Amino acid sequence: MTPPKLLDENGLKEREKKILMAAIHLIREAGLENLTMDKVVAKVPFSKGTVYKHFIGKEDLLLAVSNHAIEVLSDLFYRAYEFKGCSRERMLLLNFSYLIYAILYPELFQAVICSKSQSVIGKASEQRLNEHDQLETKLLISIHGIVDAGLGDNSLTLPTNMNIQQLCFANWSMSYGAITLLSGEVESCSGRTDLIIERELLNHSNLLFDGMGWKPLSTEAKSCTKLTVALQTVFPDELALIEKKGRQLNFN
Amino acid sequence: MTPPKLLDENGLKEREKKILMAAIHLIREAGLENLTMDKVVAKVPFSKGTVYKHFIGKEDLLLAVSNHAIEVLSDLFYRAYEFKGCSRERMLLLNFSYLIYAILYPELFQAVICSKSQSVIGKASEQRLNEHDQLETKLLISIHGIVDAGLGDNSLTLPTNMNIQQLCFANWSMSYGAITLLSGEVESCSGRTDLIIERELLNHSNLLFDGMGWKPLSTEAKSCTKLTVALQTVFPDELALIEKKGRQLNFN
DNA sequence: TTTATAAAGTGACGAAACGTCACTGACGAT
DNA sequence: ATCGTCAGTGACGTTTCGTCACTTTATAAA
Numbered sequence: 001m002t003p004p005k006l007l008d009e010n011g012l013k014e015r016e017k018k019i020l021m022a023a024i025h026l027i028r029e030a031g032l033e034n035l036t037m038d039k040v041v042a043k044v045p046f047s048k049g050t051v052y053k054h055f056i057g058k059e060d061l062l063l064a065v066s067n068h069a070i071e072v073l074s075d076l077f078y079r080a081y082e083f084k085g086c087s088r089e090r091m092l093l094l095n096f097s098y099l100i101y102a103i104l105y106p107e108l109f110q111a112v113i114c115s116k117s118q119s120v121i122g123k124a125s126e127q128r129l130n131e132h133d134q135l136e137t138k139l140l141i142s143i144h145g146i147v148d149a150g151l152g153d154n155s156l157t158l159p160t161n162m163n164i165q166q167l168c169f170a171n172w173s174m175s176y177g178a179i180t181l182l183s184g185e186v187e188s189c190s191g192r193t194d195l196i197i198e199r200e201l202l203n204h205s206n207l208l209f210d211g212m213g214w215k216p217l218s219t220e221a222k223s224c225t226k227l228t229v230a231l232q233t234v235f236p237d238e239l240a241l242i243e244k245k246g247r248q249l250n251f252n
Numbered sequence: 253m254t255p256p257k258l259l260d261e262n263g264l265k266e267r268e269k270k271i272l273m274a275a276i277h278l279i280r281e282a283g284l285e286n287l288t289m290d291k292v293v294a295k296v297p298f299s300k301g302t303v304y305k306h307f308i309g310k311e312d313l314l315l316a317v318s319n320h321a322i323e324v325l326s327d328l329f330y331r332a333y334e335f336k337g338c339s340r341e342r343m344l345l346l347n348f349s350y351l352i353y354a355i356l357y358p359e360l361f362q363a364v365i366c367s368k369s370q371s372v373i374g375k376a377s378e379q380r381l382n383e384h385d386q387l388e389t390k391l392l393i394s395i396h397g398i399v400d401a402g403l404g405d406n407s408l409t410l411p412t413n414m415n416i417q418q419l420c421f422a423n424w425s426m427s428y429g430a431i432t433l434l435s436g437e438v439e440s441c442s443g444r445t446d447l448i449i450e451r452e453l454l455n456h457s458n459l460l461f462d463g464m465g466w467k468p469l470s471t472e473a474k475s476c477t478k479l480t481v482a483l484q485t486v487f488p489d490e491l492a493l494i495e496k497k498g499r500q501l502n503f504n
Numbered sequence: 505t506t507t508a509t510a511a512a513g514t515g516a517c518g519a520a521a522c523g524t525c526a527c528t529g530a531c532g533a534t
Numbered sequence: 535a536t537c538g539t540c541a542g543t544g545a546c547g548t549t550t551c552g553t554c555a556c557t558t559t560a561t562a563a564a
Binding site: 032113118159161169170172173174176180195199200209210212 | 427455
């Protein structure tokens with residue numbers, strides 16, 4: 001008569017992860033556009049009903065992938081944050097960690113972008129949406145920390161009419177725009193001939209930081225060579241993986 | 253034995269437009285995520301087969317909507333280009349014409365963003381893709397023209413390691429990032445509390461232009477009040493429409 | 505050990521949407 | 535009048551989604 005408690009909290013998490021990974025593999029192999037629940041179910045030792053116990057629908061699953069992606073990015077951001085260097089250098093490094101992520105995990109990057117659309121948000125579970133918000137906040141912590149450092153040592157002063165949050169967002173949206181438009185995921189962006197993403201990201205970052213008056217200004221410092229060193233120091237494995245992919249970061 | 257020529261070239265174009273408009277209405281009413289070919293067919297006095305004669309699939313139709321959207325934006329850009337004012341003012345105005353467009357035609361803005369994904373590009377017709385490229389090039393002409401003007405009167409100098417194309421792209425991707433992340437279409441972007449799109453677009457533009465050294469620098473000029481005047485001059489009808497929507501551009 | 509009970513798991517099924525294709529009918533040439 | 539061609543049609547096969555009636559499993563009570 002006593003209701004039996006059969007569910008293992010830990011096992012549940014593990015199973016959810018399994019489904020999640022299956023989905024990510026499918027996206028990597030065949031593209032987000034070819035992801036179907038039937039394929040996910042086929043790739044996993046559980047039935048459709050069980051999969052739907054974890055994810056209320058395809059969109060919910062996609063948002064879960066997106067959340068996982070943000071966690072991965074979050075780690076990269078934190079490592080950029082920890083770099084020993086001046087604040088402007090560190091922010092530049094953070095922007096490039098975003099690029100590394102977009103190159104290394106295109107399927108995750110794509111999932112995050114897609115999951116921002118109303119068609120996904122509208123069908124995801126409340127819980128997953130909350131998780132998403134929390135993760136995005138976590139993401140901002142590293143950015144915020146670097147800006148704080150800049151303000152602290154007076155290499156950066158808040159521009160008129162802007163607070164810290166706005167400054168952080170300016171950097172974020174700038175990187176987002178450049179990487180979204182130039183990373184391979186978005187095909188056919190005309191006027192994009194001869195534009196190399198790493199070079200433009202460097203340019204845009206420098207323009208923005210100079211506009212903020214973030215010292216040392218790009219006229220004073222060889223930000224390019226410094227960046228190369230910082231990247232090799234903080235993200236050696238990731239750079240190696242990128243080269244393995246036949247790609248190479250190239251500013252000149 | 254002689255093959256009869258029954259198709260009226262003009263009528264074809266007209267019919268295609270009709271289908272296109274039906275699709276746009278459906279998107280406006282029910283969102284892009286609820287657009288189906290069956291609904292389009294039902295809203296139009298032609299059969300499914302005929303609709304599929306014009307658009308080889310749902311994605312092709314979506315790209316057609318996107319192309320139409322770019323034409324609309326193209327017109328706004330050109331009007332900003334024509335404004336009598338200093339080059340920096342005009343570029344700021346152009347960025348805001350982009351915002352006006354995003355506010356006034358959210359369904360078109362959404363369609364353009366979505367149509368950039370591989371899932372759409374991959375299934376659209378070759379012809380439609382070419383058209384897309386051409387339209388995007390057309391879009392860039394106004395931007396290019398304003399930059400040229402700035403270079404011409406020495407209010408702007410090319411930053412080291414950047415050419416005109418790169419400069420144009422910097423402006424474009426900056427606006428794209430800010431508007432995409434802050435316009436209502438992308439829900440739930442955490443760290444977005446208290447961020448008002450028109451204020452941030454102004455901030456980002458000023459930071460970027462200052463970073464380029466585009467005179468007059470924002471410390472010298474009251475760009476805010478000047479922008480308000482320019483907007484009222486060039487886009488009075490659009491601003492009225494925005495107010496009709498219960499929205500109001502507000503920088504403070 | 506057996507039985508009762510509720511949670512967990514299953515996969516067949518109906519609904520919805522996509523895109524195709526065999527057919528119809530209209531029009532011009534002969 | 536007849537034939538050939540092509541635009542137009544919509545029923546149909548296919549895919550995918552998400553549900554739900556049913557089976558299995560695990561534990562507590564008898």
